[in-house]
Amino acid sequence: GQNIDQPTEMTATEGAIVQINCTYQTSGFNGLFWYQQHAGEAPTFLSYNVLDGLEEKGRFSSFLSRSKGYSYLLLKELQMKDSASYLCAVRALNSGNTPLVFGKGTRLSVIA
Amino acid sequence: SAVISQKPSRDICQRGTSLTIQCQVDSQVTMMFWYRQQPGQSLTLIATANQGSEATYESGFVIDKFPISRPNLTFSTLTVSNMSPEDSSIYLCSVYHRGFSNTEAFFGQGTRLTVV
Numbered sequence: 001g002q003n004i005d006q007p008t009e010m011t012a013t014e015g016a017i018v019q020i021n022c023t024y025q026t027s028g029f030n031g032l033f034w035y036q037q038h039a040g041e042a043p044t045f046l047s048y049n050v051l052d053g054l055e056e057k058g059r060f061s062s063f064l065s066r067s068k069g070y071s072y073l074l075l076k077e078l079q080m081k082d083s084a085s086y087l088c089a090v091r092a093l094n095s096g097n098t099p100l101v102f103g104k105g106t107r108l109s110v111i112a
Numbered sequence: 113s114a115v116i117s118q119k120p121s122r123d124i125c126q127r128g129t130s131l132t133i134q135c136q137v138d139s140q141v142t143m144m145f146w147y148r149q150q151p152g153q154s155l156t157l158i159a160t161a162n163q164g165s166e167a168t169y170e171s172g173f174v175i176d177k178f179p180i181s182r183p184n185l186t187f188s189t190l191t192v193s194n195m196s197p198e199d200s201s202i203y204l205c206s207v208y209h210r211g212f213s214n215t216e217a218f219f220g221q222g223t224r225l226t227v228v
Contacts, residue, residue, distance in 0.1 A: 033217065042204055042219040043155070087154060089217075099145045099206075100217055104154040 002026045004103035006088050011109045012078055020073045020106045022088035033100060034062050034073045035087040043087055047073065075108075083110045114139055114209035118220030125195055125227050132191045133223045135205035140185035142208075146178070149202040149222075158203075161188045195227045 003025045012018040024032070031050040035043035049055055049064035049071060061074040075082055085107050089100040115138040125131050135144060143162055147155040158178055159169040167180040181189045192199050205220045 040224070042222045045216055045218075048216065089155075099143075099157050099160060100155075101157075102155040 002092055002101045004088055004090060004101060006103045006106045009107045011111060014078055014080060014110055014112050016078050017076050018078060018108065020086050022071045022103060024069050024090050026090050026092040028093045029066060030091040030093060032064055032071050033089045035089060037085045037087060078110050080110050083108060114207055114218040116205060116207060116218055116220040118205055118223060120223055121221060122224040127196050127227055129195055130191055130193045131225060132189050133203055135188045135220050137186045137207050139209065144182065144188045145206040146190045147204045147206060149204060192225065197227045200225055200227045
């Protein structure tokens with residue numbers, strides 16, 4: 001089966017750095033995605049990892065270790081607008097048309 | 113990127129009725145995916161809609177309850193039939209399109225359904 005785990009909630013201070021972890025057990029692997037979802041809105045793409053290592057994109061970075069089934073999303077210089085749910089998703093099979101399997105999401109609250 | 117127009121954006125429906133959600137994409141795509149997001153939960157895949165063939169449903173979802181149409185490569189509908197309060201959710205359509213990851217998933221704005 002497919003299983004993706006991430007913390008339910010996190011709180012961090014404006015200007016700080018926060019790391020959101022994600023572990024996965026899937027029948028195959030063809031990429032890991034991070035999405036941001038504000039309340040009442042659709043998810044929007046943040047990052048993608050298919051090879052081991054760190055991908056940096058402005059204030060957001062994402063790391064992947066395929067051998068450990070582990071990823072994290074790093075958010076730097078936190079802003080109030082970063083308060084949202086962050087969804088970890090895996091494309092489990094080796095096909096570009098395989099639907100994503102989502103974790104339950106981590107609700108991040110940024111406080112002053 | 114792909115632009116997806118989904119409607120209605122929200123609706124309040126009586127139990128026992130049906131609602132059809134439409135999803136229009138600005139480019140041709142092979143597959144369209146329908147997800148459900150119940151309050152406070154993550155996205156659960158309902159089915160994959162293929163043009164010219166029957167939709168493929170995930171475990172726990174059946175065609176009689178969630179019939180899907182896919183008449184062409186840019187359009188799909190999902191119907192939520194004989195609704196009950198447990199069907200109150202956000203319903204999202206999604207497609208893959210060339211993006212940062214070469215095949216990135218894009219989402220419609222979602223349909224927030226409340227069944228009373």
